Amino acid sequence: MVLKFLTPAQKKFYEDNGFVKLSNVLSPKEFQEISDAYDDIFARKQREHVAELESSWGGTDMKKLAQNRDYTVKAVHALQLHSAVFTRLLLHPKLLDALEDIMETPDILLHHTKAHLKPPETGAPYLMHQDYPYFPFKNHSMLAVFLHLDDTTPENGGLAVYPGSHKLGPLTPHTAHDEQNGTTFYVDPERYPLDKATPVTAKKGEIVIFSYLLLHGSYLNLSERPRRMFLAQIRAADDEATEDVHKSPCHDMVLRGKNVRREARMKDRYIH
Secondary structure (H helix, E strand, C coil): CCCCCCCHHHHHHHHHHCEEEECCCCCHHHHHHHHHHHHHHHHHHHHHHHHHHECCCCCHHHHHHCCCCCCECEEEECHHHCCHHHHHHHCCHHHHHHHHHHHCCCCEEEEEEEEEEECCCCECCEEEECCHHHCCECCCCCEEEEEECCCECCCECCEEECCCHHHHCCCCCEEEEECCCEEEEECCCCCCCHHHCEEECECCCCEEEEECCCCEEECCECCCCCEEEEEEEEEECCCCECCCCCCCCCCCCEEECCCCCCCCCHHHHHCC
């Protein structure tokens, strides 16, 4: 395969570890436009729907991870429905070249997007988990595109991973239920504790792409700095969902290539 964006070393790193960090996707101008649009969306939503933004997990294991402190994280979903800036990001040629190198297919679909904002001093951690249980697919092509909008370290709630854990395949998760987020899935915190994971530090504008089978979580933000992130989940067009769950706005939007599995039903579905 001829690589379009990744170096052979980056491709090998992804295959071995289940993630790769990229620092040369966005120009400074593009990043600033994204950062400004992100802040505008959260400012508008916090004025209008602040109670609906809470996205932290509940449960005994979470309370223990948060050291019994109060914690919070704010979330907005489907950012491409709030600003064209995020539509342009999803269609960014360099990003799609990188995804094509990793996925080894030219046919790339969107699954969903969301953004998490961890405020200073109270930003929620997340237990180690795979994204697989939320939206399982047959061929496990699903990738996360994690854009850092702030310089990020463990001190302000950064990402942590177990390198190579994507090779373990789907793991049986623990589950917890809370009124805000419904059922949450995470792995045994005794076997895969956050403090034994590998921190992924990043500069603002850097993107981490990782498999939805990679064990990942994030730290409690007790610093004086926020941690802003944007996440897009992307899959190969020829992959199939094994459960009919987690449908979202713009689900199966074609970002590159074509969707040969899409049924042609325009007449009976939309014309009355």
